Amino acid sequence: MVESEDYEEYIKNLDEFAKSALVETFNIGASRAADALSEMTGLTVDITVPEIEITSIKAVPEKVGEDVKVAVYIQLSGGFEGHAFFFLDFEDALRIFDLMMGQEPGTTTEFDDMVASAVMEMGNILISAFANALSEFLGTEINQTPPDIAIDFTPAILDFALADVGQHCDYTILLQTEMRIEGVKFKEHFTIIPHPASMKKVVETLLGGFV
Amino acid sequence: MPTEIKVGIGDYAVGKKEGIISTYGLGSCVGITIYDRLTKVGGLLHALLPEASYYGNKGNPAKYVDTGLQLLIRDIQKLGGNPRRAEAKLFGGAHMFTNVTSEKLMIGKRNVEVAKRELKKYGIRLVAEDTGGKGGRTIYLDLSTGKVRMRKVSGGKVIEKIY
Numbered sequence: 001m002v003e004s005e006d007y008e009e010y011i012k013n014l015d016e017f018a019k020s021a022l023v024e025t026f027n028i029g030a031s032r033a034a035d036a037l038s039e040m041t042g043l044t045v046d047i048t049v050p051e052i053e054i055t056s057i058k059a060v061p062e063k064v065g066e067d068v069k070v071a072v073y074i075q076l077s078g079g080f081e082g083h084a085f086f087f088l089d090f091e092d093a094l095r096i097f098d099l100m101m102g103q104e105p106g107t108t109t110e111f112d113d114m115v116a117s118a119v120m121e122m123g124n125i126l127i128s129a130f131a132n133a134l135s136e137f138l139g140t141e142i143n144q145t146p147p148d149i150a151i152d153f154t155p156a157i158l159d160f161a162l163a164d165v166g167q168h169c170d171y172t173i174l175l176q177t178e179m180r181i182e183g184v185k186f187k188e189h190f191t192i193i194p195h196p197a198s199m200k201k202v203v204e205t206l207l208g209g210f211v
Numbered sequence: 212m213p214t215e216i217k218v219g220i221g222d223y224a225v226g227k228k229e230g231i232i233s234t235y236g237l238g239s240c241v242g243i244t245i246y247d248r249l250t251k252v253g254g255l256l257h258a259l260l261p262e263a264s265y266y267g268n269k270g271n272p273a274k275y276v277d278t279g280l281q282l283l284i285r286d287i288q289k290l291g292g293n294p295r296r297a298e299a300k301l302f303g304g305a306h307m308f309t310n311v312t313s314e315k316l317m318i319g320k321r322n323v324e325v326a327k328r329e330l331k332k333y334g335i336r337l338v339a340e341d342t343g344g345k346g347g348r349t350i351y352l353d354l355s356t357g358k359v360r361m362r363k364v365s366g367g368k369v370i371e372k373i374y
Contacts, residue, residue: 008269008270056219057220057221057259057274058219058220058221058222058271059219060219060220061217061219061220061234061235061236062217062219066235066236066349068364068367068369073307073308073310073311074310075310075311090367111367145310145311146310147310148308148309148310148311150307150308150345151364151367152236152238152307152346152347152364153235153236153238153347153348153349153364154236155220155235155236155237155238155347156236156237156238156305156307156346156347156348157236157238157307157347158236158238159220159236159237159238159239159240159259159305159307159347160238160239160306160307160308160311160316160318160319162220162259163239163240163259163260163316163318164315164316164318166220166221166259166260166270166274167260167266167269168269169269169270170221170270170271170274
């Protein structure tokens with residue numbers, strides 16, 4: 001049996017204050033991730049988290065769309081449990097690869113092993129920087145698995161992470177992110193699906209000073 | 212164009228004689244279709260987790276294979292379908308990432324096992340399956356024929372198969 005604390009009501013009833021506190025935390029993580037990527041590539045990188053959305057698991061396929069995307073996945077455990085994904089469109093993966101290689105975007109036309117390993121490394125750097133920021137903020141250690149990559153329908157990629165959350169409740173948070181490299185906007189999604197208990201912990205740490 | 216009912220995660224739908232019931236992007240989830248050829252009553256369940264009792268029967272019953280199947284069969288009967296005469300097809304149960312090794316998250320395999328066990332329990336024949344592996348699947352049940360069209364990503368390309 002899985003322990004049965006009621007996260008359902010908690011997640012559904014997160015108020016605007018708690019939500020904006022979460023957005024703020026994820027923005028700190030995102031900006032650190034952008035710095036790390038910028039250091040690696042020598043390019044100007046900006047990543048922001050404009051909003052988070054609380055959504056029913058049922059509606060996730062409809063929200064994320066059926067498109068085939070490239071995804072890098074890392075599992076987070078220890079002080080913060082969750083599933084971190086970095087999504088890219090095929091075309092965007094190729095364009096980013098060109099930027100990283102100092103080539104004119106459009107030079108690379110095929111998603112080969114070289115592109116795959118560059119995307120995986122990029123996802124790894126982004127997620128690690130994000131996790132480090134979160135770890136400092138929460139004052140706790142966060143463990144990470146090595147990265148893995150998949151090319152598939154977006155909901156299929158998220159499925160098992162939703163199954164993990166779905167053991168506890170029917171709702172999850174979806175994080176929207178925007179990334180710009182050298183001023184070029186990319187439709188990527190850097191998504192964290194936190195374990196409900198970990199999300200609660202972040203909110204409590206954030207609001208700890210005010211309660 | 213026939214009408215298409217899209218089934219979300221932990222959701223199901225039934226219909227009769229015409230239209231399409233689809234579900235998008237099954238990863239570790241399973242999609243179960245049940246179709247009675249005689250009455251042309253059919254339905255589709257998209258389940259996220261194997262057994263309700265294991266997770267304390269929490270939340271939406273359609274997110275579990277066992278309780279979801281119960282709901283699907285009940286609604287098929289309501290439309291005049293007979294589950295004992297019906298045929299089932301099973302899709303999904305993939306394991307998307309090799310870096311996921313914890314038993315708790317090897318959910319795809321368990322979803323498939325429980326789906327087969329439960330179908331057997333109701334005496335519903337499993338006539339086709341495309342399960343396991345690393346890739347996701349999207350399925351469309353055609354209520355006029357009972358045929359299931361499946362889309363799958365292989366080597367970065369989408370391929371189609373009819374079951």
